[in-house]
Amino acid sequence: xxxxxxxxxxxxxxxxxxxxxxxxxxxxxxxxxxxxxxxxxxxxxxxxxxxxxxxxxxxxxxxxxxxxxxxxxxxxxxxxxxxxxxxxxxxxxxxxxxxxxxxxxxxxxxxxxxxxxxxxxxxxxxxxxxxxxxxxxxxxxxxxxxxxxxxxxxxxxxxxxxxxxxxxxxxxxxxxxxxxxxxxxxxxxxxxxxxxxxxxxxxxxxxxxxxxxxxxxx
Amino acid sequence: xxxxxxxxxxxxxxxxxxxxxxxxxxxxxxxxxxxxxxxxxxxxxxxxxxxxxxxxxxxxxxxxxxxxxxxxxxxxxxxxxxxxxxxxxxxxxxxxxxxxxxxxxxxxxxxxxxxxxxxxxxxxxxxxxxxxxxxxxxxxxxxxxxxxxxxxxxxxxxxxxxxxxxxxxxxxxxxxxxxxxxxxxxxxxxxxxxxxxxxxxxxxxxxxxxxxxxxxxxxxxxxxxxxxxxxxxxxxxxxxxxxxxxxxxxxxxxxxxxx
Amino acid sequence: xxxxxxxxxxxxxxxxxxxxxxxxxxxxxxxxxxxxxxxxxxxxxxxxxxxxxxxxxxxxxxxxxxxxxxxxxxxxxxxxxxxxxxxxxxxxxxxxxxxxxxxxxxxxxxxxxxxxxxxxxxxxxxxxxxxxxxxxxxxxxxxxxxxxxxxxxxxxxxxxxxxxxxxxxxxxxxxxxxxxxxxxxxxxxxxxxxxxxxxxxxxxxxxxxxxxxxxxx
Numbered sequence: 001x002x003x004x005x006x007x008x009x010x011x012x013x014x015x016x017x018x019x020x021x022x023x024x025x026x027x028x029x030x031x032x033x034x035x036x037x038x039x040x041x042x043x044x045x046x047x048x049x050x051x052x053x054x055x056x057x058x059x060x061x062x063x064x065x066x067x068x069x070x071x072x073x074x075x076x077x078x079x080x081x082x083x084x085x086x087x088x089x090x091x092x093x094x095x096x097x098x099x100x101x102x103x104x105x106x107x108x109x110x111x112x113x114x115x116x117x118x119x120x121x122x123x124x125x126x127x128x129x130x131x132x133x134x135x136x137x138x139x140x141x142x143x144x145x146x147x148x149x150x151x152x153x154x155x156x157x158x159x160x161x162x163x164x165x166x167x168x169x170x171x172x173x174x175x176x177x178x179x180x181x182x183x184x185x186x187x188x189x190x191x192x193x194x195x196x197x198x199x200x201x202x203x204x205x206x207x208x209x210x211x212x213x214x215x216x217x218x
Numbered sequence: 219x220x221x222x223x224x225x226x227x228x229x230x231x232x233x234x235x236x237x238x239x240x241x242x243x244x245x246x247x248x249x250x251x252x253x254x255x256x257x258x259x260x261x262x263x264x265x266x267x268x269x270x271x272x273x274x275x276x277x278x279x280x281x282x283x284x285x286x287x288x289x290x291x292x293x294x295x296x297x298x299x300x301x302x303x304x305x306x307x308x309x310x311x312x313x314x315x316x317x318x319x320x321x322x323x324x325x326x327x328x329x330x331x332x333x334x335x336x337x338x339x340x341x342x343x344x345x346x347x348x349x350x351x352x353x354x355x356x357x358x359x360x361x362x363x364x365x366x367x368x369x370x371x372x373x374x375x376x377x378x379x380x381x382x383x384x385x386x387x388x389x390x391x392x393x394x395x396x397x398x399x400x401x402x403x404x405x406x407x408x409x410x411x412x413x414x415x416x417x418x419x420x421x422x423x424x425x426x427x428x429x430x431x432x433x434x435x436x437x438x439x440x441x442x443x444x445x446x447x448x449x450x451x452x453x454x455x456x457x458x459x460x461x462x463x464x465x466x467x468x469x470x471x472x473x474x475x476x477x
Numbered sequence: 478x479x480x481x482x483x484x485x486x487x488x489x490x491x492x493x494x495x496x497x498x499x500x501x502x503x504x505x506x507x508x509x510x511x512x513x514x515x516x517x518x519x520x521x522x523x524x525x526x527x528x529x530x531x532x533x534x535x536x537x538x539x540x541x542x543x544x545x546x547x548x549x550x551x552x553x554x555x556x557x558x559x560x561x562x563x564x565x566x567x568x569x570x571x572x573x574x575x576x577x578x579x580x581x582x583x584x585x586x587x588x589x590x591x592x593x594x595x596x597x598x599x600x601x602x603x604x605x606x607x608x609x610x611x612x613x614x615x616x617x618x619x620x621x622x623x624x625x626x627x628x629x630x631x632x633x634x635x636x637x638x639x640x641x642x643x644x645x646x647x648x649x650x651x652x653x654x655x656x657x658x659x660x661x662x663x664x665x666x667x668x669x670x671x672x673x674x675x676x677x678x679x680x681x682x683x684x685x686x687x688x689x690x691x692x693x694x
Contacts, residue, residue: 062676063669064634067648071669074655075662078480159543163641174549183554191542198541274600302604310602320597324615324693334601337611366692379597386601 006185009176016172017193023086023168024155024197027093031154032147034098039105053102060099066160068092073164089161097154104146108139140212148205152198169193225288227252227390227421228273233282235268242268244445245282250390250438253419257432257453260442261468266425269442270394273423274314275305286311287389310338313383317395319375321367321382327354328363331382338386353381357411373404377411390421398427409435429472433457441465484658485667488651492664495650496671502568502646503633509572510632511625514579515614521580522587523609539577545638547574552642567639575632579625586620587613619690626683633675637668647671 041053060068072081073088083091112135120130162171173190177183228250235243242265250256258266271277273284275291284291291308293301322330331353332346341349354360357377367375376396383391393412397405409431415422416435426432432439432453439453441460449462460466485492517536521529539547548570555561555569590613598608640649651664658664 059669059673062673062680064637064672066634066637067665067669067672070648071662071665075665078660078662156543159545160638162545170543170546170549173546177549177553181553181557183550183557187546187550187554190546191538194542194546276596276600306602306604308602309600312600314597314600316593316597316600318593320591320593322594322597322612322616324619333611334603337607338602368692368694382601 001188002182002185005180005182006189009180009186010189012176013169013172013189013193016167016169017190017197019086019166019168020155020158020170020194021197023089023093023161023166024151024158026090027097027154027158028147028151030090030094031097031101031150034094035101035105038098038102039109042102042106057099057102060096061103065092065096065157066163068096069160069164085161085164085166088164089158089166093154093158093161096157097150100150100153101147104150105139105143108143108146109135111142112138137212137215141209144205144209144212148201148209151201151205155194155197155201224252225285226250227254227287228423229285230269230273231283231285233269233272233279233284235265235272235277235279242445243272243279246447248440248447250421250423253421254438255416255420255422255424255436257436257439258423258425258442259427259429259432259439259468260448264442265445266442267394270392270423270425274309274312274392276314306338310334310386311389313380313386313388313391315376315379315383315391315393315396317398319367319372319379319399321370321375321379323367325366326363327359327365327367327370327378330367330378331385334382335385349385350381353384354378356384356414357381358407371404372400373407376400376408380408380411380415384415390423391415393422393424393426395425395427397431427472429457429469441468443468480663481660482663482667484654484660485663488654488658488664491650491654492647492667492671495645495647498564498644499633499636499646500675502564502571502636502639502644503629505568506571506575506632506636507629509568510575510579510628513572513576515583515618517576517580518583518587518617519609519614522584535573536577536580539574540581544571544574544635545641548638548642563643564645567642567644570642571632571635571639574635575628578628579621582621582624582628583617586617589620590616616694619693622690623683623687626679626686630676630679630683633679634672637672 038053038057041049044050044053069088069092072092073083073085076083076088109131116134116138117130120134121127125133158168159170162168162174165171169190173186176186180186226249228248230246230248233243233246234241244265246265246269248256248269258269260266268277272279273286273291275284279292282292286308289308291305293304296304322333325333328347328350331350332341332343335341335349336343336346351360351363354363357380359374359377359381362370362374362378367378370378380391380396396412397408400408405428409428412422412424412431413435424432424436434453436453438450439456440450441448441456441462441464443464449456449460449465451461456465457469460469517532521532521536548567551570551573552563552566555566594612594616595608598612603611636646637648639646640652643649647668651668655661655664
């Protein structure tokens with residue numbers, strides 16, 4: 001292994017890793033709102049709204065993220081949608097992960113015993129109040145864990161935006177492999193950075209999970 | 219008679235077994251003659267299940283010896299593959315029936331019965347099928363041959379498990395609380411199959427909680443407690459007027475609970 | 478805004494060839510990753526640390542880094558050592574990636590087979606290996622099926638990524654057509670539709686397989 005080379009390219013890769021974190025974090029943030037909207041739509045009283053949400057989730061989950069990215073970036077202009085590569089990565093990432101996340105949130109909410117809902121409603125709480133004060137606090141633990149899994153998928157998926165020339169970790173790694181002909185060194189370093197990012201995500205998820213489920217450990 | 223020259227079917231000499239610091243079998247001697255049925259009763263934790271499992275080497279004993287038809291089962295002198303070959307051969311001559319059936323859920327009832335003869339004895343598929351159907355007939359489940367275990371009741375599962383054990387034509391059958399996990403109304407159908415085996419003079423060791431059944435079916439009964447055989451006698455004697463106070467106490471509690 | 482799908486029709490034979498390549502790669506990777514995943518799981522569960530530790534490390538490594546990075550590494554790394562067609566690199570890359578994921582599942586389901594199953598098999602006279610083959614692994618396989626088929630559904634979508642190393646699946650062959658016709662929207666929409674149909678079929682298959690496997694668990 002060429003240690004000197006590894007030291008030399010580290011700053012470049014760190015900078016690129018930051019782009020990976022940035023793009024994933026933004027996509028996760030916006031994805032959460034998209035997911036919440038989808039969950040709300042799926043519980044709507046108006047059937048077409050429910051169908052729309054279900055169709056959206058089905059199509060997004062049923063097609064490759066990579067193709068979605070290419071479609072929006074290269075095909076977008078044909079329908080008047082021009083996005084710079086970074087924004088495109090965030091937008092497609094958010095809309096993609098939002099579909100998966102809506103299923104995760106719904107699953108967490110449904111995991112709460114239905115007796116909790118009945119008990120709360122019998123006390124006179126409304127639908128939203130029940131959700132806010134009774135259901136969500138109990139669903140939070142599972143929800144955080146599943147969103148954590150999705151956040152990790154998002155980080156790994158973000159490597160695909162290298163194809164539309166966002167200079168993130170995988171893009172930089174590929175470029176460096178091409179220019180140095182040292183795939184092992186470059187791969188080791190960039191893999192390490194992905195691992196650091198993913199373990200950081202796991203750490204945050206665990207921290208949030210503990211906070212959200214404190215009541216269970218009193 | 220020839221019987222005196224023949225070795226006993228199962229013989230245990232000074233069998234000891236420890237789990238860590240806890241000695242669960244404290245020197246057990248037992249002799250089961252050909253075609254005899256021995257019941258072993260006792261409170262939970264008495265070591266009766268461990269004893270039965272030791273005979274099949276599912277528990278490895280620390281001291282003493284176990285013989286099946288004159289052949290030593292435990293062989294501390296054999297290591298690795300040599301022991302593996304030895305014990306696999308021995309086990310083919312012993313049928314074991316478990317409390318929780320342990321049927322293979324991925325195989326149909328018939329396949330459960332025929333797996334061992336096919337793979338271990340190299341029996342042809344058609345012959346194995348014939349044997350399997352015959353055994354399922356015997357336990358009254360021929361109509362369930364193509365069903366999977368998940369669709370059977372507990373009693374049916376246990377009857378299939380008995381057929382599976384019989385398929386290797388064992389010299390002895392070991393029953394480890396075969397009816398303990400069953401709903402009361404399903405116990406009888408399993409007991410009936412076991413009684414059928416008794417009538418055919420199968421050598422059997424039965425660990426059980428069913429006092430009435432034990433008394434009815436066995437030639438010899440053993441009460442174990444704290445890793446020792448407290449008392450062994452004919453079932454009539456042991457169940458009607460046990461000599462030991464511990465046995466009396468256990469039976470009083472147990473029969474009382476049953477009544 | 479005006480759509481013109483006639484170039485797509487024109488390039489339909491090429492596109493269908495891409496679909497064929499996609500399906501072939503999917504089949505190869507499925508076979509490799511399911512069989513390989515079982516072997517890796519068995520080895521990492523039943524061997525000494527010297528053997529299973531490196532194996533677990535690779536499972537972990539493949540699961541914590543992105544597929545595309547692994548593909549680049551294989552493509553440029555292997556490509557430097559031996560002359561090897563891109564499609565082989567692609568199948569190996571995707572195969573190893575999903576082998577790791579499948580192995581992870583098999584490790585869990587093998588562990589979940591109760592000790593009673595092992596004892597029942599041993600009590601019939603089966604040895605360790607026979608018990609593994611006839612009793613433990615088939616059950617672990619049926620239990621793994623739901624997650625396994627999920628992985629395979631995800632895997633097929635990931636085949637599109639192989640276009641990045643120049644493998645002539647759907648996306649790659651379209652990219653050429655797009656460079657000539659300048660109709661990216663129409664082509665990518667078509668690919669998305671094809672993928673969606675494949676996905677629907679796989680989900681239908683998954684439901685059927687699971688229904689058939691359910692009573693064997």
